Amino acid sequence: MSSVFQFTQGSESRARPTDSSPLLGRFRAVPPRPGLGQRRRSQGQLGLLADRLGGGRGSVHVGYGALLAAELEADDDDDDDDDDGRAVDGHDGARSAWQRLWQGWVxxxxxxPRQTAVKRVVDRWWSRYGLLVFLPAILAIAWCAIPFPQYALPDDDGDGPDDDPNGDPDDGRNTPGHGAARVRVNFWFFLFVYYGFYNLTALIWITKVFNLYRLNWWPQSLGFPLTISLIAVLSIAVPIPLYFTPETHFLTIHNTSWISWTFIIMAMPVAIAFIILMTNERHIGLRHSLSETQRIFTTSWWTGEPDTLPRRDRRRRNAPDDAAEPGMMHVAPPARPQGVAMRRRWLPASFVRFLWFCVALFVGLMAYVIGEAYAEIYLRTLPHDNLDTVVYVYGWVVTVHLLDALTGWVLGIREGERVGSYPLSWVFKLYFMLTYQTYVRALYARLRSPSQFIILQVLSSTSLVVLTPIMMTRFFHKVLTLLGLNTQSYGSYQKLQTRNIFIRFIAENASMAAFLGSITVLHFGANKDVYPYFAFDDKAEPYTFSRTLNLSSVTWACELVASLAVRVLIRVCFGVDVGLEGKLDMAVWPELLPACVTVMLHVLQNMLFSIIRLQFHQ
Structure with missing residues (x-):
């Protein structure tokens, strides 16, 4: 196992919980140490919420959040005191400064991730939104801006595909939607640089999701660096023979083919983890042997069955027939009761939980494949009027929300509720919210008039400002409970609604920042002909760069105003601070920070990868 990952398979949390602390998912709160109330606190840091906002009602985290935030602040103060006490000078001082910088920021x-380090970052608004909004957007823009080696297309009066050993009549040059292909690009640059980084981001995202699940997906004998390197090599090795084979060359010019291959690459860690669990017989037995007291409450104590099913009965002491002493009557052992047969069909809860986790991953991976197909259908049927645009957008909204609801039900947030992990539900909510936002952003480049922007923005802002506070009321919660659509307490329900608003705010801003940056870089940069979708130089079309940039910027401003309005309404009506909820989640579960940045970068790459025009030169 790689030394940079400190968790082990199946471990719950780094800090051992106490049985008296409140629960949320698989994680417990840690009560504050004695004397904690006398420690120094900074006004800008996350302290005891009850002291700061009166009665703790500034946050739904009255239980686990306030206690653990106080614990984190105590650790933060200790670290500051230790850092202040170190005296270094000269070359050693410079080296120590670099070491602290590497340790603290990488x-x-x-x-x-450490809780105190993440808390310092998310407590400042500029560093919090810099990492969660602008960092993934900048990385995605830089990725698509790397100049491609480009070559001119063959002349129309030439022999065409017959001169090119990799030529194909269905080269997509006249395919509508993405724009006609204008240049051919270098296949090796695309494969090793562009597509290679895209796949690497996808693998890191899957790894970070497994980190939140607290399970290493790679074989312990190989370790993480070697395993991920082998999968990365496989991801770029398989397309090579497809490129050189005339019968399969047509697959390389379709974006959906490459995204489907990435889907398979991302599914490999899941398959490897499943094989490891099956090899270790985690599906037929307990990880640790039960004590005699624990076995009293299982069928293994009174039937003589061991903890794991395939092993022989260690407690069975009946001698075989040929070992009986002469002259003594042999009494056959009684037939085993029906409970033993039921036990042989029993699966450990940890293995069932992993199966639910695999279901959630499968639904999530299918979402962006469906999104790519959905976008392809829309782009191939251009142009559209106002009604078509609304139907497309809200058809996609309904699809994403249905997939999100299914994944949220599979994951759960309470212990014993299928997967039962609040951090995983957090990340997948962000994944689906950003997936929905990115495809809507890409649509902005094909809106024909300002009225289409206005219609979409009015519908979006109205649903946010009006419906969101209504959904947080006790009456709405009671209606959902009576209909059987909700089983949570009002406090838990209110917490999740507040979390969803924070996630939507991040997704809207990150997707819009990436969209505006990418259309500017691709329109004026070296890859303009590789992305004809953002060229905006066809005089016969009503789409222009200035109109798209200006109206998208106005839309972003309207979204910021709507987000601010709904946060103020929630603060006034319910006494809950949306921003405080979000940064407190990051502080309580520090693994959320790298997982969120990675998943956002991957989804933003999906938006750009779906509109690139691939024509390869040999």
Whole structure:
């Protein structure tokens, strides 16, 4: 196992919980140490919420959040005192400064996140939104802006595909939607640089999701670096023979083919983890042997069955027939009761939980494949009027929300509720919210008039400002409970609704920042002909760069105003601070920070990858 990952298979949490602490998902709160109330606190940091906002009602985290935030602040103060007490000078001082910088801003935030380090970052608004909004947007823009080696298309009066060993009549040059292909690009640059980084981001995202689940997906004998390197090599090796084979060359020019291959690559860690669990017989037995007291409450104590099914009965002491002493009557052992047969069909709860986790991953991976097909259908049927645009957008909204609801039900947030992980539900909610937003952003480049922007924005802002506060009321919660659509308490329900608003705010801003940056870079940059979708130079079309940029910027401003309005309404009506909820989640579960940045970068890459025009030169 790689030394940079400190968790082990199946471990619950780094800090051992106490049985008296409140629960949320699989994680417990840690009560504050004695004397904690006398420690120094900074006004800008996350302290005891009850002291700060009166009665703790500034946050739904009255139980686990306030206690653990106080614990984190105590650790933060201790770290500050230790840092202040170190005296270094000269060359050693410079080296120590670099080591602290590497430890604090790389290892403690991205490799093995520490709660105190993440809390320092998310407590400041500029660093919080810089990492969650602008960092993934900048990385996605830089990725698509790397100049491609480009070559001119063959002349129309030439021999065409017959001159090119990789030529194909269905080269997509006249395919509507994405724009006609204008240049051919270098296949090796695309494969090793562009597509290679895209796949690497996808693998890191899957790894971070497994981090939240607290399970290493790679074989312990190989370790993480070697395993992920082998999968990365496989991801770029398989397309090579497809490119050189004339019968399969047509697959390489379709974006959906490459995205489907990435889907398979991302599913490999799930398959490897499943094989490891099956090899270790985690599906037929307990990880640890039960004590004699624990076995009293199982069928293994009174039937003589062991803890794991395939092994022989260690407690059975009946001698075989040929071992009986002469002259003594042999009494056959009684037939085993029906409970034993039931036990042989029993699966450990940890293995069932992993199966639910695999279902959630499968639904999530299918979402962006469906999104790519959905976008392809829309782009191939251009142009559209106002009604078509609304139907497309809200058809996609309904699809994403249905997939999101299914994944949220599978994951759950309470212990014993299928997967039962609040951090995983957090990340997948962000994944679906951003997936919905990115495809809507890409649509902005094909809106024909300002009225289409206005219609979409009015519908979006109205649903946010009006419906969101209504959904947080006790009456709405009671109606959902009576209909059987909700089983949570009002406090838990209110917490999740507040969390969803924070996630939507991040998704809207990150997707819009990436969209505006990418259309600017691709329109004026070296890859303009590789992305004809953002060229905006066809005089016969009503789409222009200035109109798209200006109206999208106005839409972003309207979204910021709507988000601010709904946060003020929630603060006034319910006494809950949306921003405080979000940064407190990050502080309580530090693994959320790298997982969120990685998933956002991957989804933003999906938006750009779906509109690139692939024509390869040999």
């Amino acid at each position: 290892l403690d935030l991205w490799v093995d």
